[in-house]
Amino acid sequence: xxxxxxxxxxxxxxxxxxxxxxxxxxxxxxxxxxxxxxxxxxxxxxxxxxxxxxxxxxxxxxxxxxxxxxxxxxxxxxxxxxxxxxxxxxxxxxxxxxxxxxxxxxxxxxxxxxxxxxxxxxxxxxxxxxxxx
Amino acid sequence: xxxxxxxxxxxxxxxxxxxxxxxxxxxxxxxxxxxxxxxxxxxxxxxxxxxxxxxxxxxxxxxxxxxxxxxxxxxxxxxxxxxxxxxxxxxxxxxxxxxxxxxxxxxxxxxxxxxxxxxxxxxxxxxxxxxxxxxxxxxxxxxxxxxxxxxxxxxxxxxxxxxxxxxxxxxxxxxxxxxxxxxxxxxxxxxxxxxxxxxxxxxxxxxxxxxxxxxxxxxxxxxxxxxxxxxxxxxxxxxxxxxxxxxxxxxxxxxxxxxxxxxxxxxxxxxxxxxxxxxxxxxxxxxxxxxxxxxx
Ligand SMILES: Nc1nc2c(ncn2[C@@H]2O[C@H](COP(=O)(O)OP(=O)(O)OP(=O)(O)O)[C@@H](O)[C@H]2O)c(=O)[nH]1
Ligand SMILES: [Mg+2]
Numbered sequence: 001x002x003x004x005x006x007x008x009x010x011x012x013x014x015x016x017x018x019x020x021x022x023x024x025x026x027x028x029x030x031x032x033x034x035x036x037x038x039x040x041x042x043x044x045x046x047x048x049x050x051x052x053x054x055x056x057x058x059x060x061x062x063x064x065x066x067x068x069x070x071x072x073x074x075x076x077x078x079x080x081x082x083x084x085x086x087x088x089x090x091x092x093x094x095x096x097x098x099x100x101x102x103x104x105x106x107x108x109x110x111x112x113x114x115x116x117x118x119x120x121x122x123x124x125x126x127x128x129x130x131x132x133x
Numbered sequence: 134x135x136x137x138x139x140x141x142x143x144x145x146x147x148x149x150x151x152x153x154x155x156x157x158x159x160x161x162x163x164x165x166x167x168x169x170x171x172x173x174x175x176x177x178x179x180x181x182x183x184x185x186x187x188x189x190x191x192x193x194x195x196x197x198x199x200x201x202x203x204x205x206x207x208x209x210x211x212x213x214x215x216x217x218x219x220x221x222x223x224x225x226x227x228x229x230x231x232x233x234x235x236x237x238x239x240x241x242x243x244x245x246x247x248x249x250x251x252x253x254x255x256x257x258x259x260x261x262x263x264x265x266x267x268x269x270x271x272x273x274x275x276x277x278x279x280x281x282x283x284x285x286x287x288x289x290x291x292x293x294x295x296x297x298x299x300x301x302x303x304x305x306x307x308x309x310x311x312x313x314x315x316x317x318x319x320x321x322x323x324x325x326x327x328x329x330x331x332x333x334x335x336x337x338x339x340x341x342x343x344x345x346x347x348x349x350x351x352x353x354x355x356x357x358x359x360x361x362x363x364x365x366x367x368x369x370x371x372x373x374x375x376x377x378x379x380x381x382x383x384x385x386x387x388x389x390x391x392x393x394x395x396x397x398x399x400x401x402x403x404x405x406x407x408x409x410x411x412x413x414x415x416x417x418x419x420x421x422x423x424x425x426x427x428x429x
Contacts, residue, residue, distance in 0.1 A: 005202070005229070030203035037206045037225045039213070046216035050209060053223050 006129055009056040011039040011047045013063040013071045013091075021114060022062035025092065028118040029060075034125070044074040048082060056087055057129045063093040073106035080107070086130040092116065148241060154248035156369045158190070159356055162256045162272030164294075169278045170304040171257045173339035174348070176212035181345050182253055183220040190246030190254040191215075191223040194239060202229070208257060222246060240271060240376055269297035270375060273368055274355045276300045276348070279318075281310040295325045299332055300351045306336040306344065330358050392424060399423070 010026045026036040037054050039047065051059050059079070061072055068091065076089050091103060092112040100111045110124050161178075163171045172193065179189040193208035204227030215221045224242055239256070246254050258268050269275045277298035301322075303315045315334045322332055333351045337344030359365040393399050399420060405411040 005227075027205055030198055030205045031201045033201045033203045035197075035204045035206060035225075035227045038210060039216070040210040042213065042216060046213075050216050050223070054225060 006034045006057050006125060007054060008034050008036045008058040008060055008125070009039060009047065009051045009054055010036055010060040010062070011042045011050075013047075013061045013075075014041070014043055014065070014067045021093070022060075025060070025062075025118065025121065029122065029125075032118070032122045034122075044071055044078055047075055048078040048084075051079065051087060052082060052084060058125055059087055059089045061089065061091045063091065063095065068093070068095055069099055069102065072103050072108055076107035088125070088128050088130070090121070090124065092121075144241070148244065151244060151248035152373075155244045156247065158243075158247040158251050158254050159274070159352075160243060160247070160254045160256065160272045161352060162258065162268035162275040163278055164258050164268055164275065164298075165278035165302075165304075166280070167259055169280050170337075170339040171259075171278045172208040172211035174278060174302065174304060174337060174345070175208075175255045175257050176215055177339055177342050177345040178255060178349060179212065179215055179221050180218075181349055183218055187252040188220045188250065189222075190243075190249075190251035191221060192239065192242055192246070192254065192256045193223065193225045194256070194258045195225070195227060196259065197227040197229050204228075222249075222251065240372075240379070243271060266293070266297060271372065273359060273365065274299045274352055276302055276352070278302045278304050279314070280305045281308045281314045295321065299330060299355050300348065301332055301334040302337050302344070302348055303334065304337045304339050304344075307338045307341070311336055329362075330355065389424060393420075 008026075008029055010022055010029075012022055023038065026038050029036050037050070037056070039050055042050070047059065047061070050056075059075060061068075061075060063072070072089070072091050079085070079087050079089065088109050089107065090110050090112065091108050092114070094114060095103070095111055103111055109128050112121055163175055165171055175191060175193075179191055182189045191212070193206065195204055195206045195208065197204045206225035206227065208225060209216070209223060212223060215223060224246075226239060226242060243254055243256065256268060256272060275298050277294055277300070279301065281303060301315075301318050303311050303318070305311070315336055318334045322334070326332065333354075335344060335347050335351055337348060339345070356365070359368070393403065402411065402416050402420065406413050406416045
């Protein structure tokens, strides 16, 4: 039997158009052996639909602007509503320190700053991703 | 679908259960050089279908990295406004090192979408050598998407694409030379095609949704041609046989690999070959004979 491959859906949240880092991170996750589906700019409903269609293990959201506090938790909430409880949601980008506790309380597994080393992100995914397909 | 993508043990049961429900969908392969606009055109076609009251499945296949085994699957970016369209189901697949380039589970994912009642299934693959031959076996209609100023394109044509493409699309017709390219293609086809289906050459500007209707029109005509000549049914029969053969081969390979890893007699043999005490050809002949005998 084949080893399970982790599938990640990556999106820029809402209307953020400036942060190019998400593509760089996507490629680094590929180099770490993951399959990364890149969506570009999307709102929560579309991100969750795509995650369902792709059978994603992980949803990665990148954000720059001030919309993360609402849109990030919205993604988690919609996933739960659709019964996708075991999809892990992480966020990255420029997010004020003081917003992080609320995001985690809303079910975001981890929040990464723009300087985070890729190894840290990979380790977090591997530690938290569901083990059975 | 996750089950078939990850070769889950229950995959076989799932597939067996759905086989009777398959065969209805029109399976369309889109292939062509990187960046030709395959994803953009696929997205436009899917939208056109939904507008016409049909449902569509989309399968986007990109290569796995040979180094890490991971993959960057970026086709959905060009179909962004379909994410919230209930009539369209999009699945991205990585090739996962399958020889020739099509993901091992491509056929299964297509069958699942077919069984789920999708009217049309669009399968996008990067056209490099082998792949388009595989896609032409899976698909009813194969569309070759190319761009003005053939250049490398000519190579692709020589690599046997003329035989397998049913429709040619010269995309990016907003660029210079599109009509000349279309004319060149048509000439090549004139020399090459001797009766039966004559592949049409269509111009398109996928990014502006121009020509999508004409491409779909051509697809419909090809479908009528297949149905009128009995090839529609024939392709379905061939597909089932191919799936059987593929699975026999996969299972045989699996058993061989397991035996080579676990059977102590074979491991001994492997060691002797590695040490130079036995020539690899003689060893191979012995191993084959030994395995067949053991399995019957
Ligand atoms: N000028 C012009 N650009 C186009 C046209 N169609 C697509 N593009 C652009 O060409 C680029 C590649 O388009 P894709 O649809 O991603 O091409 P693709 O063949 O799917 O690419 P790969 O999957 O990477 O092989 C994008 O920037 C599109 O916006 C067109 O008709 N004219
Ligand atoms: Mg593409």
